[in-house]
Amino acid sequence: MTMYTRYASLAERSVFITGGATGIGACLVEAFVAQGSHVAFVDINREAGDALVARLAGQSQGRIEFRECDVTRIPELRAAIRELSGTCGDFTVLVNNVANDQRYDPRYLSEQAWYNSLAINLHPAFFAAQTVQPMMARQGGGVILNFSSINALSGPSKLPSYNTAKAALLGLTKSLARDFGTDKIRVNAIVPGWVITERQLNKWLTPEAEAWWMDQVCLKERLLPEDVAKLTLYLASDDARMITGQKFVVDGGRL
Template structure:
């Protein structure tokens, strides 16, 4: 990935990313490393994490296998990574599960599991991050919602609900954490052409539907999204908080 903008303010800053082994998460790990940041990430995909660690070997990179639904383990990982690097500057709540299922077939356990991954983990990660950021009176939290929270999608009621909740949570935490100098924003990607999406539901037919619906006749890449995350993490966005920012190629 080529780096077109250099953010001097991100050098040596510590960034914690959930779901950092693949897709957008991996693109952000690489992007922040290129900026000279110290990057900690968690994931449950051991193989993908091992590959990323091998290709990005660096003393500024830290990984732990964590199931984010285990909230105490997630918060402990944030604590341990911060102890390792010394200071937490940026939290990126990227982890998600966009499982598709008929609404009438969703069980109570499946609904709760969806909320645990897509919504609960972000709140409790932010809670843990606040404990460190408030000591410094500065910090940035970036939550990953989705344009699906605004448009709705069939057979994704749990995911859409959780992603809509993240927008509300972003606004609430921006108010609650603002007095400590902590900014909280949300990124709402459109359909991003990750390897996982291309291998599952983002078929040729769906790709054409996307191109028909957007102003910019292109696919969004993980790098495009990572570039937005860099900006929101940097001092160049110092007065931006409580915002939900679409990156969707102008989807109608």
């Protein structure tokens, strides 16, 4: 297991993570488990979610809970949050991680494909935040972290709906930071570069693509899920208590 800085404020804190079964999400689950947090996560991949719980259950000083959930079905997402709060307690950390970076040629992108992309890359973040807001207010505050992407700022090709959704999350972050601030709820955006997950290795990371990327960045190393998780832990902790409405880029110096 990766060694993480320990944040005393995260021990026994209730954390909800979307898209937590694989990739960056699974690393986030593991990172909060290592802090002794009560971690609940949802994903559409039941097999991977169950396997992650089985692997981490013995390492957790808090609780770890998983529910299969299609986050594009907002009532299902809301129900999962409310059900899991009954086990883990009112959530005071929400990590809106779920995403799908499917490529589309904008000349042939159908109306339904456009809506489907926003349904996973944008809409769940707002409605999850709306659902946890009363919980956080009852507890005297909380933290919402929205996962955007440097694609929102650089606009690579064949990702029009994904880029749009990730840009919208930056606006959502600013809006919710203002609207929820009176309840001491901090809202920030994490803006990763090209994080090398199993999906990226299987679908997109060719030797040529990696050589191009290394030519663009200042730090000539692969960006790993653990690098993003470490930033997430800090922003979720009380060490970042006066930081809100901001975006934090972790990309090895690409931008």
